[in-house]
Amino acid sequence: MPNKTASENHIELLQGTLDMLILRTLQWGPQHGHGVGQAIRQSSADLLLIERGSLYPALHRLEAKGLIASEWKASELNRRAKYYRLTKAGRDQLVAEQSKWKLLVKTIARVMRPA
Amino acid sequence: MPWDFWRKKRHEADLDAEIAHDLALEAEERIRSGDSPQEAELASRRDFGNVGLLKEGVRETWGWSSAERLGRDVRFAWRTLRRSPLFAGMAVLSLALGIGANATIFSVINSILLRPLPGVQRASEVVSLNEKLGGTALPLLSYPDYRDFRDRNSVLSGVAGISFVPASIGQKGNCQRMWSFVVSGNYFDVLGVKPLAGRLIKPEDDKVRGGHAVMVLSYTGWQKRFGGDPNIIGTKLLVNGREFTVLGVTPKGFFGTELFFAPEAFFSIAMERELSGEDLLDRRSARSFFAVGRLRPGVTVAQAESALDSIGRQLALEYPEADGGMQVKLVPPGLAGAFLRGPIIGFAAAMFVISCLVLLVACANLASMLLARAGDKRKETAIRLALGAGRGVLIRQLLTENLMVALAGGAGGALLALWITDALASWHPPVDIPVIVNAPVDFRVFLFAVVVSSVTALLFGLLPALQSTKTDLVSALKNEASTGRFRYWHLRDYMVAAQVAMSVLLLFCSVLVVKSLQRSLDAPIGFQPRGLATVAFDLNMQGYDEAQGRDFQRRIVEKVRQLPGVDSAALADNIPLTLSVPWSPIYVEGHPVPKRRADLPNAYFFTVSPDYFRTMRTRMISGREFTDADKQGGQRVAIVDTRFAEQLLDGGNPVGRRFSTGPNEKPLEIVGVVETGKYFNLTDPARAFWTPLDMTYQSKAYVIARTGMIPPESLVPSIRAAVREIDPSMALFATGTMEDQLSWTFFGPKVAAIMLSAFGILALVLSATGIYGVMAYAVSRRTREIGIRMAIGANQAQVLSSVARSAGVLIGVGLVLGLGMALGAGRLLQRILYGVTPTDPLTFAIVFAIMLGVGAAATFIPARRATHIDPMKALRQE
Numbered sequence: 001m002p003n004k005t006a007s008e009n010h011i012e013l014l015q016g017t018l019d020m021l022i023l024r025t026l027q028w029g030p031q032h033g034h035g036v037g038q039a040i041r042q043s044s045a046d047l048l049l050i051e052r053g054s055l056y057p058a059l060h061r062l063e064a065k066g067l068i069a070s071e072w073k074a075s076e077l078n079r080r081a082k083y084y085r086l087t088k089a090g091r092d093q094l095v096a097e098q099s100k101w102k103l104l105v106k107t108i109a110r111v112m113r114p115a
Numbered sequence: 116m117p118w119d120f121w122r123k124k125r126h127e128a129d130l131d132a133e134i135a136h137d138l139a140l141e142a143e144e145r146i147r148s149g150d151s152p153q154e155a156e157l158a159s160r161r162d163f164g165n166v167g168l169l170k171e172g173v174r175e176t177w178g179w180s181s182a183e184r185l186g187r188d189v190r191f192a193w194r195t196l197r198r199s200p201l202f203a204g205m206a207v208l209s210l211a212l213g214i215g216a217n218a219t220i221f222s223v224i225n226s227i228l229l230r231p232l233p234g235v236q237r238a239s240e241v242v243s244l245n246e247k248l249g250g251t252a253l254p255l256l257s258y259p260d261y262r263d264f265r266d267r268n269s270v271l272s273g274v275a276g277i278s279f280v281p282a283s284i285g286q287k288g289n290c291q292r293m294w295s296f297v298v299s300g301n302y303f304d305v306l307g308v309k310p311l312a313g314r315l316i317k318p319e320d321d322k323v324r325g326g327h328a329v330m331v332l333s334y335t336g337w338q339k340r341f342g343g344d345p346n347i348i349g350t351k352l353l354v355n356g357r358e359f360t361v362l363g364v365t366p367k368g369f370f371g372t373e374l375f376f377a378p379e380a381f382f383s384i385a386m387e388r389e390l391s392g393e394d395l396l397d398r399r400s401a402r403s404f405f406a407v408g409r410l411r412p413g414v415t416v417a418q419a420e421s422a423l424d425s426i427g428r429q430l431a432l433e434y435p436e437a438d439g440g441m442q443v444k445l446v447p448p449g450l451a452g453a454f455l456r457g458p459i460i461g462f463a464a465a466m467f468v469i470s471c472l473v474l475l476v477a478c479a480n481l482a483s484m485l486l487a488r489a490g491d492k493r494k495e496t497a498i499r500l501a502l503g504a505g506r507g508v509l510i511r512q513l514l515t516e517n518l519m520v521a522l523a524g525g526a527g528g529a530l531l532a533l534w535i536t537d538a539l540a541s542w543h544p545p546v547d548i549p550v551i552v553n554a555p556v557d558f559r560v561f562l563f564a565v566v567v568s569s570v571t572a573l574l575f576g577l578l579p580a581l582q583s584t585k586t587d588l589v590s591a592l593k594n595e596a597s598t599g600r601f602r603y604w605h606l607r608d609y610m611v612a613a614q615v616a617m618s619v620l621l622l623f624c625s626v627l628v629v630k631s632l633q634r635s636l637d638a639p640i641g642f643q644p645r646g647l648a649t650v651a652f653d654l655n656m657q658g659y660d661e662a663q664g665r666d667f668q669r670r671i672v673e674k675v676r677q678l679p680g681v682d683s684a685a686l687a688d689n690i691p692l693t694l695s696v697p698w699s700p701i702y703v704e705g706h707p708v709p710k711r712r713a714d715l716p717n718a719y720f721f722t723v724s725p726d727y728f729r730t731m732r733t734r735m736i737s738g739r740e741f742t743d744a745d746k747q748g749g750q751r752v753a754i755v756d757t758r759f760a761e762q763l764l765d766g767g768n769p770v771g772r773r774f775s776t777g778p779n780e781k782p783l784e785i786v787g788v789v790e791t792g793k794y795f796n797l798t799d800p801a802r803a804f805w806t807p808l809d810m811t812y813q814s815k816a817y818v819i820a821r822t823g824m825i826p827p828e829s830l831v832p833s834i835r836a837a838v839r840e841i842d843p844s845m846a847l848f849a850t851g852t853m854e855d856q857l858s859w860t861f862f863g864p865k866v867a868a869i870m871l872s873a874f875g876i877l878a879l880v881l882s883a884t885g886i887y888g889v890m891a892y893a894v895s896r897r898t899r900e901i902g903i904r905m906a907i908g909a910n911q912a913q914v915l916s917s918v919a920r921s922a923g924v925l926i927g928v929g930l931v932l933g934l935g936m937a938l939g940a941g942r943l944l945q946r947i948l949y950g951v952t953p954t955d956p957l958t959f960a961i962v963f964a965i966m967l968g969v970g971a972a973a974t975f976i977p978a979r980r981a982t983h984i985d986p987m988k989a990l991r992q993e
Contacts, residue, residue, distance in 0.1 A: 032136065032137075033133055033136075033137055034136065034140045034141065037137075051164055052134075052164050052169055053164045053165060053168050053169045053172060056130075056133070056134075056169055056172070056173050057169070057172035057173045057176055060173045060176040060177065063176075064176050064177065072129075075136070080132070080136075081133075082129065082132070082133045082136070
């Protein structure tokens, strides 16, 4: 692992937010499982480490719900990889989750830091 | 499901590829940042985490179909059970016994109460007409009443009349007594029965009295007596000395409308007089016909009953003498109308409750075994929980295991029930009438077994499963004894106590009933059946007229008296305690006659020859026996029993008093009094009177002979030979010893006693294995503790007592509970008990002793094993 110190002060994900993060990541375009994990790690500045043991079940769960779809394609290194992409339902779900998330953050911030 | 299976296969391959791809990318990244390829691969694998767990998590999201999950669980359960065959075997066996007992009783109930009458079209529409004249409702109507009900009602589409007659049927010189139905012409039409061969009796065969010498064979009669010969149709058979033409054969599986009675032939009711030798068709007070009707479409049983009841009221007004106070009841056919239905339902319900108790004992047994096993598997369970198995999954797997055990037990039980009912069907009760016990195991019985076993598994397996998955992982993994704290009462222990309690209850009931049977066998019945031989014949069936009959009777009794080994011999028209004892109303001279016939006192009566009381060993209390001087045309005399004298003659000397059996009958003068006995059954307190056979001729008679030195059965062939010497074509019945004849009377109590004993023993065996299992398990769990005790100086006796004490408490608690329940059950049993009080202290003592003995034996073996524990080995065990 490149950055050991970062992984030591990583934060626990809130229950149910992993799905939202995956959807958000896939908004930029189709990605395989490894890529999704890397993207979340990088965009959180190595603070969020997604365990594969959580990531893959989540991907499969989202696929079963029809929020994402998958297909096997050649990857950058000319390997066959399973690429996930957002579906229409996934996009709608992401919009809904995002506004809910904003409200949640605002509310919790208000409680934690009363004006 | 193959399709599903392949889909899953592909999913698995995809997942593997996905994981491999991820690992490869990870490794490449590491190589790029300077690791050696080997290092990179190892590190990426390490960082990747538990692949198995990941796959498990992903598989969850695929939504395993329940069938697949079940398949996996079943395979797993099968492997687990195979590893402990003793447990599996014991569990399956005890369940099979419990369910088998239950399913057998259920199949009997099924065939009696749930299944429609075999061979009858739309059997649910068929009802049996019962008359109630004061006392109980009986399915017996007189022929004129039957005809009126048939012709006046508008609620039944047809009513058929039936009477039971024995007839001597065969070819010349080879006649056998066969029980038959005499049926009205519309009988087969009303029931919707089609012939198997030839034709059946039709309304045209019921036009002229005595003019339809035709008969129909039942399938059983056709097979049994004529080997299924198809040429029998159209031939003539000799019936009671007269030729009858065989019209046809009824289909297989049709037994008429009585479940326990399989007639061999059917005759037209127009021939009643020729067959029974009595004029019954014009006598409104001669109640000897069954009547079954078919409801018209849209008419309910209640509507039909009220309509018929109003016809009955009308008849009561028209014929107050014969029908005064008549009420009509409709019941489902099959069990002699309302007469047997109540008692049989009661008995079946009682047996069902008892068999459920046995099943409960078996279930308690299973539950305690499961608990013990859950204890054994504690470490395994803890390891699986520690590795991340969900509690739900574990419980599901445990339940699957239980379900498999239960279903195997259910299958075993169903097989057992099949076997028992098969044995029942081929068994013939020791009576002269063709009784059939037909309780086939059908889909309902299997359904019942499956439902019972699944419910058992879920109910009795859930608790142990819940308990075992709620373990303290640390102590379990460290292999410590399950309960660090000395908790005295485990769930397991409750199960043992409950088992003991239920066994005590069952044992108590069976001992009580067996004792009651013993008492009733020993009770004074007014004669001494031991040492008597009997042979019976019906001279009307042979075509004798009265003069010929009297001559035959006189000659046969003379001949039998001459036989070597015979002390005395007599004739009687009926013997007590068989099913066909007639009774008569009593008009005592000088007493007012009540308005309603139903209010008249009555008594059983027998027609007997001189020497009867001496032969039967019935004690004379006062007066005299009948003699050869009591003749036809002479003084009309009778002998009564003491109960008759006390209850009907209001004290005083009975000898010389007079009574009659009908308002227009000539009176009978009492010349003697004998001891009171039993006449109809063992519990009914009845009275009786006797008249001389020579005075009132009866065509049916039993020859009764008392032997002195030789056993009675050895006399039977010589009596038979004596009869054949006078008339070689005479059809004989009821040949054998008097004790054979009485077996019917003791049949009910005997069956009850046998079944209760079987259930009691079954429960005892089950609870013995339960106690043994739990104690053996407890000892094995305490090995270390006992080892330490012995190492620091406990002797064998101390160890033994410490083990036995805990068992003693369980058994003691069970005993107390069981005896408490037994007190309650005894009160319920009181009605069928004879000569035993339900609080009989001796019974309590016996049950107490048996249970204590069994409990001690089941405890002793494991307790002894405990004393042989080698302290060194026990302590080194871990």
